[in-house]
Amino acid sequence: MALPAGRPRPEPTPETQHFWDGTKAGELRLQRCQACEKAYFPPRPFCPGCGAREVSVFAASGRATLHSYVIHHRKVPGFEPPYAIAVVELEEGPRMMTNIVDCPQTPEALQLDMKLEVAFTPMDDEITLPLFRPAQGTPAGERA
Numbered sequence: 001m002a003l004p005a006g007r008p009r010p011e012p013t014p015e016t017q018h019f020w021d022g023t024k025a026g027e028l029r030l031q032r033c034q035a036c037e038k039a040y041f042p043p044r045p046f047c048p049g050c051g052a053r054e055v056s057v058f059a060a061s062g063r064a065t066l067h068s069y070v071i072h073h074r075k076v077p078g079f080e081p082p083y084a085i086a087v088v089e090l091e092e093g094p095r096m097m098t099n100i101v102d103c104p105q106t107p108e109a110l111q112l113d114m115k116l117e118v119a120f121t122p123m124d125d126e127i128t129l130p131l132f133r134p135a136q137g138t139p140a141g142e143r144a
Helices: 017-024
Strands: 029-033 055-059 065-072 083-090 095-100 114-123 128-134
Touching: 017 029, 017 055, 017 128, 065 095
Parallel strands: 095 128
Antiparallel strands: 029 055, 065 083, 065 114, 083 095, 114 128
């Protein structure tokens, strides 16, 4: 899938570089607290649950369910309306904001709790975005 020109480009930081390296390599990398074992997103150098700084990075499954969304209908640089702005719940627990692709951008197709999978979409040579699409083998709109 080609992204429309003009989309804002994420700027990796030292705290997020592992995440962007992972998306470029086709992995959705999350962090896990070694003290309380909570998986979390977005990346940060400490656990948002208990504050511990002993965290590790791991490759997530890339599977999720649609938690919430809005369909945006106005033209914005880098996006072709209509498009879904969504919050997905990853199989590992954290939620992340993303876009839903490869299905109609309608309430009929975008059913809450539908099964999704990550669709790594290159933006340029350095940045690959983790967008989500209906899981392979499931019709758009099938629930988990």
